[in-house]
Amino acid sequence: MHTLLPLLIFFAALCLRLIYIYEIAANPFFIAPVVDAHTYCLQARIIAAGHWLDYSPGPFWQPPLYPWFLGVLYYLAGEQFFLVARIVQAIFGALSCTLLYLVGKELFNCKVGMLAALALALYGPAIYFDAELLPASIAVLLLLLLVRTLLRASTKNAARLWLATGLLLGVAALNVPTILILLPGLVLWAYLGRQIPCPRRCLLLIGAGLLLAIAPITLRNYLLGDEFVLISWNGGINFFVGNNPNYPETTQIRPGQPWLELIGRARAAGYANGAENSVFFFKEAWNYMRSQPTDYALLLVAKFASFWKGDEIGRNRNIYYIRNFSQLLSLTLWKQVLAFPFGLVAPLALLGFALVFKHKGPLHLVLILVFSYTAGVVLFFVTARYRLPLVPLLLLLASYALYWLFEHRRRLGGTFFAAVGALVLLGIWSNYDSAPMDMEGDAEVFYNLGHAYVETRQLDKGIEALEKAARMAPNDAEILVSLGTAYAFKKAFKAAEKPLKHAARLYPERLDIRLNLANTYFSLKRYREAAAEYGAVLAANPTHLDALRSGARALARSGQVDEAINYYERLYRFKPITLEPLLALGYLYGKSRRPDQSLRYYQEALMLDPNHLTARLEIGQLLLAKNELEQALEILHLGARQHPRNPRIAELLGQIYERRNNWEEAIELYRKVLELDSDYPDIAAKLERLYRRLDSPPAR
DSSP states (O other), X not given: OTTHHHHHHHHHHHHHHHHHHHHHTTSGGGTSOOHHHHHHHHHHHHHHTXXXXXXXXXXXXXXXXXXXXXXXXXXXXXXXXXXXXHHHHHHHXXXXXXXXXXXXXXXXXXXXXXXXXXXXXXXXXHHHHHTSSSTHHHHHHHHHHHHHHHHHHHHHOOHHHHHHHHHHHHHHHTTOGGGXXXXXXXXXXXXXXXXXXXXXXXXXXXXXXXXXXXXXXXXXXXXXXXXXXXXXXXXXXXXXXXXXXXXXXXXXXOTTHHHHHHHHHHHHTTOOTTHHHHHHHHHHHHHHHHHOHHXXXXXXXXXXXXXXXXXXXXXXXXXXXXXXXXXXXXXXXXXXXXXXXXXXXXXXXXXXXXXXXXXXXXXXXXXXXXXHHHHHHHHSOOOHHHHGGGHHHHHHHHHHHHHHHHHTTTOOOHHHHHHHHHHHHHHHHHHTTOOOOOOSOOHHHHHHHHHHHHHTTOHHHHHHHHHHXXXXXXXXXXXXXXXHHHHHXXXXXXXXXXXXXXXXHHOTTOHHHHHHHHHHHHXXXXXXXXXXXXXXXXXXXXXXXXXXXXXXXXXXXXXXXXXXXXXXXXXXXXXXXXXXXXXHHHHHHHHTTOHHHHHHHHHHHHHHOTTOHHHHHHHHHHHHHTTOHHHHHHHHHHHHHHOTTOHHHHHHHHHHHHHTTOHHHHHHHHHHHHXXXXXXXXXXXXXXXXXXXXXXXXXX
């Protein structure tokens, strides 16, 4: 039975996770993830195409392990990527439950291990995150593997196990770098726990394993970015988000206008992206901590309290809203007086922490890891996603607390009542003043929902969701842009104009908004307004090629020929070997009666594409107008061989022969034009004229 139990736990946990995946498969987020998950999926696609090390320019912005993991799955699964990735993570989640049982059995006993494993199998947030394309699922598994390896290493004291511990810690850091905060705790445990002979040797082996895992990434960052970045350079801004006077607001910032304004502070201060950006934000956070020590201390207390509260704090996502798509999640994640499940787990885990504190041996390792990881989350900022990797160890402590209470239920002594009293007080504190469970959705929820619907081309549903979001947050740039884009996808350009125009008025410096508005005006054939918006983009960014190209088209269509020529000349300087500026300049110079310039650009176009019919015809026409008949003849004869059934080439050749008084050849060519196109303008009159000159009646 003891050998069968881990398998039963694994399959029970896996079945629950597969049921959840089945329930959310119709959810638009399933194949159109948003925010960080969207970024990871884009990176996975690039990695699957072969860009393993250079999918991100310069040093890594985010840790690379999870994008690589998704990249492998994308390469193997192709179109089934979104399903396969979730199934693999469901397997990881089930393995985590099995590992937790083994760790609990080793540290406590089989009952505690089984209770903790079953709790993790049924733990709503774990089920949720195992199906999210985010690093949390792997982080849970890696932390449990690390604990299991540490326990075995401390028991067997084998060099390979200490080295493996360092490797696992390094690999886990490539997924979530804040796990490195466990290092000081491990040093403390090694020296003060007195469980390890020769702690220096063990720590050196851990350090060697850590170096083996992280050093290649640091080297890659240096080679591609010429600066020292240990793993990724987003640490500074993440630290600032959690340590500043406006903590509640900054933690709610999502990608978009507020985020652009935040990261723009480093650039405005003269700090480039990469290590410099990270240094800037670490300095900003440190300045706040140093200048307002009392406020900072109160902030740390508030974050520590938030960590132990029952609420599942979302990071750009409202976890509770997803209950609308899943019965299983509705049963395993809720708030009705009790914020289940963490509002139950937290007080039990804190009681378990106190009960275990008096024990010696490897149990102190768990306490040190819990304390260190909690400190790591609190030092940055608290969300359900960042708290989740610690939950298995908290479930272990909570399970031990339940076991202890059950074992001592008949000994109604002072210790038992003190434990029960503490549990009640902790439970009240953990669940007091919990935020309401929002199942209706706010602006952010409907923005994400609308984005997902639009991504899956369910445009009507997407527009409906984005309209709701816009009513809730009428001045949100990203919502307005997404709404305008959704209408544009539906070809409802008039409807797209309103939100985009409002966004451009609120955020005139946002070039992406101005460009979208310009494209909308262009689609509405309001070319002068389109040209003005493209011009605004180019005033801020003169090398914006899309704005330059589209602006040139808008100017040309609005009849502003000289301005269009100016834009196309600039585009030609940036893109000298592309056809569009060459052909456009040839046409526009011809329209403005500057044949020499027109001829030059058409000739360049023909050199670029010798089979281009329009360029060849226009060159022939221009040479004919200049009476350079031999050159025109050469150009058009080659065109006739390339395009033998083109009536325009035959007609131009006929004109050349007519001017050379080769009337019979001209007649033959004009007759060919009639054969190819009986309605060709003026060709019958030209034939009539030539027949009269030959004093020969036209053929019937």
